[in-house]
Amino acid sequence: MTKLAKSIAMAWSGNLLIFKPFSPLLKRIAINWRVGNCMETISSHEMIPAAEPKERKAHRELIATIQKLSHARKIETIVEIVAHAARKLTGADGATFILREGDSCHYVDEDAIGPLWKGRRFPLTACISGWAMLNHESAMIEDIYQDSRIPADAYRPTFVKSLVMVPVRKENPIAAIGNYWSTHHKAEPEEIELLQSLADSASIAIENTQLYTQLRECLDETRSARDELARQLNLRDEFISVAAHELKTPLTPLKLQVQFLSKLIAGKQFEDEGLKKTLTHISNVTSRQTTEFARRIEDLLDASRIRLGKFTVDPEPGVDFNQLAHTVVTDYESVNPGRILFHPSGELVGFWDPARLEQVIRNLISNALRYGEKNPIEFSTHREGSTAVFSVRDYGPGVRPEDQSRIFDRFERASSIKSFGGLGLGLFISRQILQEHQGSIRVLS
Template identity: 35%
Template structure:
């Protein structure tokens, strides 16, 4: 700058005076001009640099020059405001001594970097990195002192966040107790992130429970819990917690205005309580694990200099993620412990049931050991026979009441669709809840207290065989694991009762076998008789030289051979299925092409029956299936449609839905009775009498086994005289 002043002074004279200057003066003026041009880029760099730059007087330590970045960093509008200030005015008071020590090192070494805590114009302090430089003349005197200053606020905040999150992870992961994890989460949040914190969790019943509260003022903790008692939480209620639990997304209210407070409140009284807490900003983030929302963490700031910003939201989300992981681990650990206890109880019941052979013995075990396993105080086992529930065993109920209340027609539960049609258990937290949904239980429930109840249908694979009524002394809510455990107990009991009825089922099986042998003998004998007759006729035709008749007889014989092969093939398939040896050879298959191939195989059958095939085939429905076995299913369905609906059209449709290919075959034949529908896909079963329609009753059974082996389903819809609709659904998944 000195060169600039010199140059300016030299250029202030009049033009004619400059002309008369000596040559030496003009040479000095040119040298100064060249020096200023050389320094101009450095001057621009000083003014436009992103780093703060400052130079101070070596003698007084007063500021001589600063760039705009330095001024902005310290909260000043322009560099001129700082000129002449002592450097100590920009330091935090606690840093005076350390600054003098660092300055001595800079003067000693000529260049030195160190960290300080500087002070802004408004009095707030912030961390900086100082890179100081000191220059000396040939006599060792300091003639120039300057420094570049870098604001470390963002870096320090990042380091603090990282340190906080690391410490939080260790603290939260150190316990597998759910309540401890939640309390530690609240304690970590206050005061690092907020002045107050609440932790709310979703309950298994869909409600919301406040589990932990932390506040700078411990006296306000009770007030927060009292507010929840007066205005219970819920996923449909107003407020940030409910919104976060519904959406799974964080909510940030940087300034909690009166209007925003009114939106969060559930009336003037609630709003007054919220205003009393004095929050000026709120952050609410979800607690999520394995794709599910477990709860919500809410953070509130009260009045003061501190305010929430986007970085606080990010930090709260990261804390919530760590807490969610620890909470999920704690919940899994607790469930594992509960599962172990329930498994032991279930094993005890299973062992006792395995030792019971007769139906009466099974009933005794179900009631006495089963009730103990379920921690229930009352129970009754009713067996379903001929549409009525017959009492087999009970405990905890008055004997006279039980005798008067049986047999119980199943129709008394006609209004309980869940129990009878869906065959699902019913759980009631109290007597009042039970009677509200199943008023038929009034005679029993009126004398056994106000506690919880459960109606548990005993269901095997295809039917309901009985009912267990269970009662507890106290009112309670059933968690999902508890319901699952009771249902597992029920399944064990149902299986034990089914095993006790095996002898009766075995006798029925023997009768069914004898009936099948009679039908099979007839079905096999018919084509054999026809073959024998055709053989005689062929011999006569050949002897008489009637070759055309011989060819016709041969064709008829071939059809009988094909029929025999089909019957034998069905019997072999049943044998393979029974032995679990039904082999599949999957490959990429086009469902529409399989239908075309099956239709080609049954073309003669369609022609003979006078049926018209109407196709609607969506192209490109491909999957990894066994093509030949799938064609066998198609042929079975088409043959049935023609057999039971001769002379009427058969509609065949192929289409797709997400993840599934679908084949539908609809006929306009005689239909199927409601009584026959449940057993239609059983082995040796038919929808009609074998007196009027032939066959072994194996086609649909084999079709179902093939479809299910390929991961699909086959269903039927039908009414008498209205035809039938068979639907096959197959997965469109890739191999493996």
Template identity: 30%
Template sequence: MADSGSVPAATPLSVLTHAIARLAGARGAEDVVEILRTTARRMMGCQGIAVIRKDADLCHYIEEDAIGALWKGQKFPASACVSGWAMAERRTIVIPDIDDEPRVPHELYHSTFVRAIVMAPIGGDKPIGAIGAYWAMPYAPSRSEVEMLEALASAAATAIENVRLIAALSTALDTAELARDELRHRVKNAYMGAESLVRMSLGRQASEEVTGRIQALSRAQAFLDDRLSKTSGVDLRDLVALQISPYRLAGSERFLLDGPALTIDGELALPLGLAINELATNALKHGALSAEGGTVAISWSRMAGRIAVLWQERGGPPVVIGRRAGEGSGLLSRLVERQMRGRLEHRLAPEGVVCTIRFAVAHEAATADVLSVAAQ
């Protein structure tokens, strides 16, 4: 138990909530793996985790976080390891004590601390990998713990599928419309599946925050799909509000929105929405949204045929002035300057990130190019 006055440790619920939000904004398979590496062990309270990728008939242990070395970088026949077993049977394997399970390849565990295992496949009917949780002593996890690992695996599968589909869109312009429909369908089903898993794992009251975040992400996706299929214009306030809705916390107002009623072209809505989502994701990882009490003010205005959107953060962690721009700011630059034909001003002020996006009311950017940038 934490001492009086100390900062409370993150709960499994808060870790899962944070992981789902980060996975929703993942831009590549390497991002998905890193999110799993940094969250699964804290969420499960175990002594180690491993991320495994299916490689034909082999299981490739590509990442791990543990109290001792496991098998990172090694490959094993799928028929000779627990991860291959879980993927072949398309179900989660629970082994409270490896000494009691004859199918465990014990020779692989002699040099490790592992005594108990939970292995969840990633990918549903067609597993593409697995997440393993390990304990240093015999341990029988509760059903809720198992379902939380399954929920994380489901969210990871959705994120990887989104990355794959968006990449396919960037190189298959002639089938862009069909791929978008496929993406919409898969994302909708994945959100519903993740919400169901969370409700089963955490119970009605405890799952409200997580399911609210998942529902907000689903509503944002559905809004853009519906609006852009019926009209060429999107209300700027609605676009901003929906993009930040997954990052709002129940019972608090961390975003301040201010600006006149403006309608922007559908072609502009996609890159601008991605830019707002990128800013919010970065704020959740490193900026104002990562600290209790941090706020973000978003305002916009129009003058002489141009629109300016201002993002200002307050109350976040101490800012290191002069820190080099990271990958996120690079993506913002490509979205705004290449796709929107606009101008980006992104800087670290003493009080937090300040970003201004300026663009003309109309332009001729291609929707497929926007998705290509997002996949980079």
């Protein structure tokens, strides 16, 4: 072979390397092409390109079909692609695609010179496609009327004299592909291999379609569940907002009545000092409880405001954080004597919302008292550069690592509501308040 012939053969060989993964047939085609696609005249050493071999053309068609199948997302698309490709690959006079439906064969689609059985169903045991699926192997029949597996009555109205039937998927076949000829035709092994390669590709495409359909269904279910959850959350927030406002309405006059009663008791002379002491205690307890109830209602309203994006802070200059903290600590100390150790350090004055910071301090102290197992808690403040830092430390059971981020979410808590009360909103609201002040909050346990 001349240098030119060698270079052409090498180029063709390189182009054919893409066929290697599909089947042994492709390898043989590639070898034949390399050897036979160049002819050398010994006398003149001139190269004459041969016509493109039938096998190479069929293989190009197979690759194009596989590419089409890779994009198919519906079984109907796969059926149409395979039925047309099956006939084109072998040059048969007809091709069918048959799906297995329980104990029946459904001739879903066909591409043929004359009508076959499109749309009809037959028992698996009564047709050659059923035989191929039940036996997990291909069938090659040169003369259909000489084969006992063929229901002759079903074939007489058709042009079919010979056929090949291959199952789609060797294990538990789900379909079959048929090729038909109008004259006696003994299918070559290459033709059967081409059809089997097409069947294998169709099997993968069908499985991909099923997975795609399942994925779409899962996504639709997830989307529906997410939408329903959002709807339920909106209903809950709406209920909480309405309920909080309704509870707040009668609470205001109740607080006024308690305040009036406290003043009345303090200004009245009692002959029985024991009675006055008792009434004063009742008045103080009622006042604290109504105040705490008002804070719970405000927490519910704040939670709704945060979710709706309507939560705001109103900072003002010259707010003394240590003085603010001292006021709150003193208030809690009056009912929890000896349990709060206050450690202020340095001057902490800034541009803050005093009411909202007081809300944060109260939330953190009440949490520490609730979970601290009646041990003393420590409230400390200090300055780091231009930042005010404060911490509340308790000596309770602590918070598990997996719960340390979750407890800052809405309606979340580190322990069961049966063990400890609360709405699970304190840390959620506190985080929002501090973020509005360009601050942050974290837990160490």
